[in-house]
Amino acid sequence: MSNLDPVTGTFSGNRGLQIEEPLIFEQGQEGRTGVDLPAPPKGADRLGGMARKGAVGLPGLSEPQVVRHYTRLSQKNYAIDSGLYPLGSCTMKHNPRLNEKMVRLPGLADLHPLQPLSTVQGALALIDQVAHWLKTLTGMPAVAMSPGAGAHGELCGIMAIRAALEHRGETRKRILVPESAHGTNPATAAACGYEVDAIPANAKGRVDLEAFRAKLGPDVAGIMITNPNTCGLFEPDIVEIAEAIHGVGGYFYCDGANFNAIVGRVRPGDLGIDCMHINLHKTFSTPHGGGGPGAGPVVLSEALAPFAPLPYVVHGKDGFDLVEHDEKGRAFGRLKGFHGQMGMFVRALAYMMSHGSDGLRQVAEDAVLNANYILASLKDVMSPAFDGTCMHEALFDDAFLKDTDVTTLDFAKALIDEGYHPMTMYFPLVVHGALLVEPTETESKDSLDLFVTVMRGLAARAKAGEAQHFHDAPKLTPRRRLDETAAARSPVLRWKPTVETKQAAE
Numbered sequence: 001m002s003n004l005d006p007v008t009g010t011f012s013g014n015r016g017l018q019i020e021e022p023l024i025f026e027q028g029q030e031g032r033t034g035v036d037l038p039a040p041p042k043g044a045d046r047l048g049g050m051a052r053k054g055a056v057g058l059p060g061l062s063e064p065q066v067v068r069h070y071t072r073l074s075q076k077n078y079a080i081d082s083g084l085y086p087l088g089s090c091t092m093k094h095n096p097r098l099n100e101k102m103v104r105l106p107g108l109a110d111l112h113p114l115q116p117l118s119t120v121q122g123a124l125a126l127i128d129q130v131a132h133w134l135k136t137l138t139g140m141p142a143v144a145m146s147p148g149a150g151a152h153g154e155l156c157g158i159m160a161i162r163a164a165l166e167h168r169g170e171t172r173k174r175i176l177v178p179e180s181a182h183g184t185n186p187a188t189a190a191a192c193g194y195e196v197d198a199i200p201a202n203a204k205g206r207v208d209l210e211a212f213r214a215k216l217g218p219d220v221a222g223i224m225i226t227n228p229n230t231c232g233l234f235e236p237d238i239v240e241i242a243e244a245i246h247g248v249g250g251y252f253y254c255d256g257a258n259f260n261a262i263v264g265r266v267r268p269g270d271l272g273i274d275c276m277h278i279n280l281h282k283t284f285s286t287p288h289g290g291g292g293p294g295a296g297p298v299v300l301s302e303a304l305a306p307f308a309p310l311p312y313v314v315h316g317k318d319g320f321d322l323v324e325h326d327e328k329g330r331a332f333g334r335l336k337g338f339h340g341q342m343g344m345f346v347r348a349l350a351y352m353m354s355h356g357s358d359g360l361r362q363v364a365e366d367a368v369l370n371a372n373y374i375l376a377s378l379k380d381v382m383s384p385a386f387d388g389t390c391m392h393e394a395l396f397d398d399a400f401l402k403d404t405d406v407t408t409l410d411f412a413k414a415l416i417d418e419g420y421h422p423m424t425m426y427f428p429l430v431v432h433g434a435l436l437v438e439p440t441e442t443e444s445k446d447s448l449d450l451f452v453t454v455m456r457g458l459a460a461r462a463k464a465g466e467a468q469h470f471h472d473a474p475k476l477t478p479r480r481r482l483d484e485t486a487a488a489r490s491p492v493l494r495w496k497p498t499v500e501t502k503q504a505a506e
């Protein structure tokens, strides 16, 4: 059968109800349309001769074609709504539908950032409420609400530190960053013009205190530490680190991406931090989405608060007011056009209020419990990177794959065939062939048990010499294993036209 698709073995290229989906541009045909538009009115050229003269090449499709196209694409997307998403450091927890219901209330959904202040008092009160809870939960006196994600929050924090140093008349050169840090930490420090000085991790996966002390000096602007860190471990020397960095006049940036593990249990302000971003999409269950629109508010100490970006909400004489200008000229500027992502604030507040303080504490407890359940259920067949219990994520190295001819990457690909998004791999860099699993608190015991069964099965398969199974994976996905190097070096961004679309084009 020469017309069988070589990969799927079907005539259509479809696999069961997984339907092969060409690009929309290859499906389009001239003259086809889903809507009837009236001819444009004849009138004077108001574009100074710049008006379009020819077709722009938009694909022509009927309405059912468009509906099918996007529905099929949506079905190819693995999401937290489709299954367990063990991606470590990303906190892929369930997004409660109550949040979505609240954010669609017309009074909130139809807001416009340019409305007069008197008509948006409720919205400002809502921003103020979220700010209040973020300050209370972190034990910090101030918060900048506008940053659009965790990484944007880091930029905000380091710019505030730089502004504070400049205000003191100092330019400092170095920012200390542990080797286990998320890539956004050194990237932020470098983007702000600082030299990144890496602190090694000790054998227990924590900051090496001796090495840290040896790096201190008057040219150190600050330190960026994630706590719990990206090895899923709490940094026990955090108070000493804070005192030492303050001792040399530097600031303490805490990466709060893993706040999910300690919310309601630890107030980072009590540990001596100066600023910390909070990923509302991680701890407070707002959707992760292709880099945005998100929210990464940054809590600030008394020392850094005056340098926070504009605008911010304040309690005025007759209700809420916005500070749009800083008379003293200390605010470092703006990070966004308006106040940040209103929709995320609504969702985060719905989450906070529906959980209450006891519920938020339980979030942290259950997140840690679930991760330890995974760790305990897998430690005899996989190789935990560190001894003892973990915080919110379980970290394994690739020692259990030794002599199997299966790599961490192969293992992750086989997990895809089992219907799971792979865990985070090869990160943190301090652990060889790392596999970092963060189940979050929203997975049930049944769901964790199935995941454990699959992981144990794959580990047994690797040890039984079935390397080929892993090298061939994934076999059941719309696309097979990519040549990742070639895909990065010479990406092919166009679908090969089928005979049909070619004929249609001719």
Ligand SMILES: *Cc1c(COP(=O)(O)O)cnc(C)c1O
Pocket (backbone or CB within 6 Å): 089, 090, 149, 150, 151, 152, 182, 184, 226, 230, 255, 257, 258, 279, 294, 296
């Ligand atoms: C997710 C994460 C970030 C970056 O946050 P984004 O919201 O994705 O920009 C920074 N640090 C750590 C430890 C993270 O897990």
